[in-house]
Amino acid sequence: xxxVLVCVKRVPDSSGxxxxxxxxxxxxxxxxxxxxxxxxxxxxxxxxxLADATGGSVxxxxxxxxxxxxxxxxxxxxxxxxxxxxxxxxxxxxxxxxAHEIAAVVRDHRAAGAAYDLVLLGNDASDSGDFxxxxxxxxxxxxxxxxxxxxxxxxGDRVIAEADGPEGRETYSVPLPAVVSVLEGGVEPRYPTMxxxxxxxxxxxxxxxxxxxPVGPSRVRLLLPPPAPATAEVLxxxxxxxxxxxxxxxxxxxxx
Amino acid sequence: xxxxxxxxxxxxxxxxxxxxLALARALAAEGGGVPVQAVVVGEVPDPxxxxxxxxxxxxxxxxxxxxxxxxxxxxxAWAAAVQEAREATGSVVVTAAGxxxxxxxxxxxxxxxxxxxxxxxTAFSGLAPFVVTRQVVGGAALEEMRLDQRxxxxxxxxxxxxxxxxxxxxATWHTFAPDVAPADLVASVVSVAEKEPxxxxxxxxxxxxxxxxxxxxxxxGFAPVAELAELLGGAxxxxxxxxxxxxxPHHEQVGQTGSRITPDLYxxxxxxxxxxxxxxxxxxxxxxAINTDPDAPMMTKATYAxxxxxxxxxxxxxxxxxxxxxxxxx
Numbered sequence: 001x002x003x004v005l006v007c008v009k010r011v012p013d014s015s016g017x018x019x020x021x022x023x024x025x026x027x028x029x030x031x032x033x034x035x036x037x038x039x040x041x042x043x044x045x046x047x048x049x050l051a052d053a054t055g056g057s058v059x060x061x062x063x064x065x066x067x068x069x070x071x072x073x074x075x076x077x078x079x080x081x082x083x084x085x086x087x088x089x090x091x092x093x094x095x096x097x098x099a100h101e102i103a104a105v106v107r108d109h110r111a112a113g114a115a116y117d118l119v120l121l122g123n124d125a126s127d128s129g130d131f132x133x134x135x136x137x138x139x140x141x142x143x144x145x146x147x148x149x150x151x152x153x154x155x156g157d158r159v160i161a162e163a164d165g166p167e168g169r170e171t172y173s174v175p176l177p178a179v180v181s182v183l184e185g186g187v188e189p190r191y192p193t194m195x196x197x198x199x200x201x202x203x204x205x206x207x208x209x210x211x212x213x214p215v216g217p218s219r220v221r222l223l224l225p226p227p228a229p230a231t232a233e234v235l236x237x238x239x240x241x242x243x244x245x246x247x248x249x250x251x252x253x254x255x256x
Numbered sequence: 257x258x259x260x261x262x263x264x265x266x267x268x269x270x271x272x273x274x275x276x277l278a279l280a281r282a283l284a285a286e287g288g289g290v291p292v293q294a295v296v297v298g299e300v301p302d303p304x305x306x307x308x309x310x311x312x313x314x315x316x317x318x319x320x321x322x323x324x325x326x327x328x329x330x331x332x333a334w335a336a337a338v339q340e341a342r343e344a345t346g347s348v349v350v351t352a353a354g355x356x357x358x359x360x361x362x363x364x365x366x367x368x369x370x371x372x373x374x375x376x377x378t379a380f381s382g383l384a385p386f387v388v389t390r391q392v393v394g395g396a397a398l399e400e401m402r403l404d405q406r407x408x409x410x411x412x413x414x415x416x417x418x419x420x421x422x423x424x425x426x427a428t429w430h431t432f433a434p435d436v437a438p439a440d441l442v443a444s445v446v447s448v449a450e451k452e453p454x455x456x457x458x459x460x461x462x463x464x465x466x467x468x469x470x471x472x473x474x475x476x477g478f479a480p481v482a483e484l485a486e487l488l489g490g491a492x493x494x495x496x497x498x499x500x501x502x503x504x505p506h507h508e509q510v511g512q513t514g515s516r517i518t519p520d521l522y523x524x525x526x527x528x529x530x531x532x533x534x535x536x537x538x539x540x541x542x543x544x545a546i547n548t549d550p551d552a553p554m555m556t557k558a559t560y561a562x563x564x565x566x567x568x569x570x571x572x573x574x575x576x577x578x579x580x581x582x583x584x585x586x
Binding site for chain 2: 014018020027094095096124126127128129130131132135136138139142144145146147148150164165166167168169170171172173174175178183184185217218219220221222223224225228229230231232233234235236237238239240241242243244245246248249252254255
């Protein structure tokens with residue numbers, strides 16, 4: 001009966017061209033659209049599997065603007081059973097603010113008799129790349145933290161997580177409750193079903209306001225790296241380019 | 257005082273840690289020549305050799321944390337060791353490589369000290385206020401961030417700086433047994449699977465590297481790339497996504513969290529060229545990119561480009577190479 005809280009962040013899709021807002025404080029996702037990171041997609045998947053395996057439940061949480069309800073609905077459609085939305089402007093929040101707000105939800109739910117056994121987050125947000133919200137959350141809640149896990153299983157009152165370390169695949173065995181940050185790759189995220197989408201619409205999202213004035217991200221401004229001039233000489237298109245490529249190898253004197 | 261968490265591999269300092277020392281020295285010079293010290297956590301096979309190596313890179317003193325508390329890796333335990341070294345040295349800056357370990361341990365340190373942390377810094381400007389530039393959005397954008405609390409805690413993006421010697425003589429070596437609280441030992445590694453054979457040395461020294469990224473399509477998509485690498489007497493290198501999806505082993509990864517390569521020729525196939533990857537291959541003398549998207553960053557930054565599907569282009573190159581070598585079609 002593992003009760004899992006999965007935290008997701010609405011981020012601009014950065015797979016294409018990245019555009020900044022006029023004030024240079026955020027990435028402008030108006031044209032590219034919004035999503036959650038691959039790490040978080042895997043965290044949602046892991047959460048659902050853990051809950052299914054133990055007859056437990058998944059609650060999904062986001063700290064973000066009103067539109068971030070889209071990302072909550074997407075996770076609900078996959079199998080999360082409840083959602084919490086802390087409404088805040090992400091550009092005004094630093095990593096410690098986000099950890100503070102998540103911790104406040106965890107404590108309030110615990111006080112209401114709905115304690116979580118496991119909090120899953122992505123290893124790092126694909127926009128702000130702070131690499132620290134899961135760790136700060138663990139300290140705020142006084143819970144053990146495993147970062148960069150690609151798989152996690154609950155056995156009894158412990159979570160067994162695996163992560164890639166410099167010396168090989170590392171195993172952690174940590175008593176619940178715990179905080180685990182997830183790196184993509186260990187599980188294949190599922191797709192929503194029509195039935196899941198329909199069911200998700202009926203779930204009421206718990207909406208909350210931040211519990212403190214944010215400290216902020218210490219951000220001066222965002223910048224885009226200077227565009228690199230296109231310098232490549234195109235040798236050709238498709239397989240027909242092979243002779244020109246091998247000519248190049250011969251000119252460079254490689255492969256002989 | 258500037259304190260650098262130095263990671264080791266097979267007893268020697270990791271390249272990314274030496275890069276971090278290069279930034280630390282530049283910062284020390286800006287600050288009027290403050291000493292740079294290193295903290296090493298865990299056992300080291302040959303302390304004298306490491307002391308000499310770190311001395312070559314401008315480290316005055318090394319503080320090695322040893323004992324049961326840090327015998328197995330744990331983010332909190334290692335951070336407790338770094339925290340103790342910081343207090344003993346009175347360091348106002350604590351930095352580490354933007355590696356898996358570096359980002360994790362310094363996030364713990366920053367949370368314990370309740371100070372901000374900047375991940376993946378590439379540059380600094382000004383000391384008062386201390387402003388760093390760091391990579392965000394996977395390197396597609398940069399952020400200028402103030403670090404106005406002390407200690408300033410930050411990690412250095414892999415391969416954003418180059419390791420360089422600045423000899424000061426062998427570093428003085430101190431060992432200490434950090435006081436690690438039981439709560440800090442709860443999330444420690446309990447076992448490590450045997451490492452797959454590591455060929456990253458031959459990747460880093462290869463004259464030719466053939467690379468493959470997400471475009472390979474799956475674990476079975478690398479055969480033509482491996483064949484081309486073999487025909488050219490080179491090595492295979494891959495992008496981060498390929499290793500995180502488990503398609504290829506981690507030691508083949510080129511990029512910020514993998515190896516930095518310096519071949520005469522690099523042939524990235526189906527690699528878009530995000531900063532994460534570019535940081536590891538930018539020092540290649542010649543780059544020939546093969547990609548279906550002519551506007552992919554790798555295609556515009558390369559020296560030469562072939563627009564096309566790697567699954568068609570690479571086998572055609574292999575066939576052409578074989579034809580010219582043997583004089584027959586195959």
